[in-house]
Amino acid sequence: MAKKVAFIQGNEAAAHGAIYAGCNFFAGYPITPSTEVAEVMSLELPKTGGKFIQMEDEIGAMAALIGASLGGAKVLTSTSGPGLSLKQENIGYACIAEVPCVIVNVMRGGPSTGMPTGPSQSDIMCAKWGTHGDHPAICLVPASVQELFEETVRAFSLAEKYRTPVMIMPDEIVAHMRERVVFPEPGEIEVINRTAPSVPPEQYKPYDTSFGDVPPLAAFGSGYKFHVTGLNKMQDGFPTTKAAIVQAEEERQVRKVEANKADIMKWEEYLIDDAEIVIVAYGSTSRSARYAVNAAREQGIKAGLFRPITFWPFPEERLLEISRKTKAFITPEMSLGQCNGVVKGCIEGNAPVYGIYHVDGEPVSPDEILNKMKEVK
Amino acid sequence: MAYDYDKWIRPGKLPHIWCPGCGHGIVMKGLIRAFDTLQLKKEETAIVSGIGCASRLPGYIDCCTLHTTHGRAAAFATGLKMARPEMKVILCGGDGDGTAIGGNHFIHACRRNIDMTYIIMNNYIYGMTGGQFSPATPTGHKASTTPYGNPDPNFDIAKLAIGAGATFVARGTAFHAAQLDKLIVEAIQHKGFSVVEILDDCPTTYGRRNKFKSVIEMMNRLKEISVPVKAAEKMTPEQLQGKVLTGVLYKEEKPEYCEQYAKVIERAQVGK
Structure with missing residues (x-):
């Protein structure tokens, strides 16, 4: 049926x-x-x-x-x-x-x-x-x-x-x-x-x-x-x-x-294995992030997406592991850095964590994320 | 009639926390006598309370007991009663818990006419926190936060319950223990939301600030101000000045909430 x-x-x-x-x-x-x-x-x-x-x-x-x-x-x-x-x-x-x-x-x-x-x-x-x-x-x-x-x-x-x-x-x-x-x-x-x-x-x-x-x-x-x-x-x-x-x-x-x-805990890793830039995003923002990661890959930027599905408890051990081979993290989010702070808190300073913050009622666009990747690459 | 207090008191939980002279113990005994009279089953009886001295009562009684957050007893109990309509659900608490922070839940429980009984112990004060004025503290009286006399007008709790739609409202006092038994029994038997306001005393935080020399004086005051509703019918407005009516103040039959919701389920399932 x-x-x-x-x-x-x-x-x-x-x-x-x-x-x-x-x-x-x-x-x-x-x-x-x-x-x-x-x-x-x-x-x-x-x-x-x-x-x-x-x-x-x-x-x-x-x-x-x-x-x-x-x-x-x-x-x-x-x-x-x-x-x-x-x-x-x-x-x-x-x-x-x-x-x-x-x-x-x-x-x-x-x-x-x-x-x-x-x-x-x-x-x-x-x-x-x-x-x-x-x-x-x-x-x-x-x-x-x-x-x-x-x-x-x-x-x-x-x-x-x-x-x-x-x-x-x-x-x-x-x-x-x-x-x-x-x-x-x-x-x-x-x-x-x-x-x-x-x-x-x-x-x-x-x-x-x-x-x-x-x-x-x-x-x-x-x-x-x-x-x-x-x-x-x-x-x-x-x-x-x-x-x-x-x-x-x-x-x-x-x-x-x-x-x-x-x-x-539950999360999704997308193109993480060789990623130099890892986007940590969840909810609707992760959809913009996935689009941006695909666009970045087309342009030769080794980008990946880490998407928490369970936010608490946060998958901090796994992110710490990933951070050891990551050049930079970006946290696009519709807040002034709440997720950014959580990511910083678990990666022991292994990489910089850049934020893209919207609190204006507008979602974070794929372009904003892509531009940020180019900026920090 | 001999009552089986031991059956209802939880082993090892006495002595209670209440001060010498406090009326809450009198109310608790009245409640136990009512339970015993009605032969309630412990496993099918729940007492739900908020926060405060009066709200500690459930801990001493051997049945299903739920000590919740400040003022929220009626809301917790509403959920429990909907999940378990076959249970007898009793609420208890004080005047501050029930009519200040819990005022909204109180009036809406009255409005819904959900089958529960609310025993509200009105000692005119927040006792547990040390004697701050409550919505029931008479105007002009002293509390730890009204050192110059209370500027606020006070609630008439029974009237509030009637106005909000409770279908059984009674008032008793901690002095009139025999009357209290009857009122609580009748309230529990009533199908719908029943309220029993019990005028009580707090010698520790209210009495000593308001020139009561002893607990006996506070109890005598409860005796002096009380007039049974029947007796009041024959009294003039002048004679009733400063008096408080006791007994069953209001009673009506109205559809009960859980039964009404059972009809919602029936309607939803038509043609299913």
Whole structure:
């Protein structure tokens, strides 16, 4: 049987990807340019028996998401810039209480209201450090509508597998452009669900590390009763200020992601092997970069593209390796150097890292990248 | 009637954090008596709270308990209730948590008429942070951030709930423990969003700044200002001056949110 194919928008693909992954609860708040995710979820979720709620604000949407996830639901919200700022409070809660949830954040201009309809890539540090305190961060940055669908499915699997929030962050161009999407058959993309407890209710502890760094999560209402708090907690979920326990738990929460980087990280290397100039670009900007790399090769410039698909955790070891034989890096991005700083931070000064920065609502063009390559060659 | 307190108190979690003389413990016992009266099942009962002294209550009760972020209990609980409509969901917290930082979630939970019960302990003050004024602190009263007297007008929390669309609103006090039991039981039995405002006392951060010499004096004040709604019907406006009505203040039957959403699912699946 021929596969289902559609010509759809990125935001629609994110919603369909969520439903493919088994999402059965969505809570959101209207915000440009992500609203279509909510609109599609309000239409499609009830058809599958799932539930959609439009909350009173962004904070409430994130809160409802966590409540539903603790009730056993697979949950999604969508937002953008100012909404991401507001959601940070409860994103931190989901980190410390270790509650799986997926957040689509469509990157628009900022700070504050900024340019609501313009594309941006300036939320990337906010995805890692937006909520206060030390915490794990997983952030995916797809570059096409098909990839947005597939990465949304993966976001659910990562959230459920590691009991942590996962952000999927298309820039506004990826979120709003329309492309051909081939829908995978059920089972074609792996969908991982959270590990259910293997012990009876009376023995259950929500943070029982005897099961490893990611303890099984029971659902409220499923016969298990336990306590969940945003305070530093012990294995049984109750608060503690005991130094050794707090230190160990905080380290474990971060280690869940750090020690499993190989499973979470994903990137694409294009013509990297003999590249003297490596462009590090993601999202829609990587499409300009790929065009520029091809054009440069035609002109005899040995250019390559390194495209993070997982932005956090960042593939720093691999980039360091590449940097040992690279003459220069260029980071075209729709921000004032957020990605540039990350690249500089992991290559130990092995090569200069040049930036091309747009915060004017315009994408970085292939010509700009090509010209920069000629300039630094 | 003998109540089984031990059944509901989590082993090893007492003593509680509340100061001597605080009314929150009275409220917690009332809640336990209500749970016991209604024979609720621990695994199917959730208590969701925000931040503050009153929001520490869930930690002591043996059921599904969720201690969330400041003011957000109603929003967390809304998600949980939608995911698990069969669960009994109780919210609890203080006046600052519920009507200042959580005011938006509070009024919208009332508006949706989602089947949950909100126990709001109004001790007129932010206790845990040391006694700052809340939206419930009476005008002119002293708090650590109103050293010259509170210039703000205060909320009438029960009226706020009625205005926002809650379909069961009651008020009790920490002094009237027997009445409290009945109000909480009736609130939990009500299908829809029910609010029980409980006038409470904070001797540590409110009483001592506002010339209450003792906890007994604070409790006596709760007794003196309270008038049951039935009794109030026979009183003149002059007699009701400075009084607070207690009992069931408002009740109506309206479609409940989770049931309404079940109909959305039915409509979405027509012809599927």
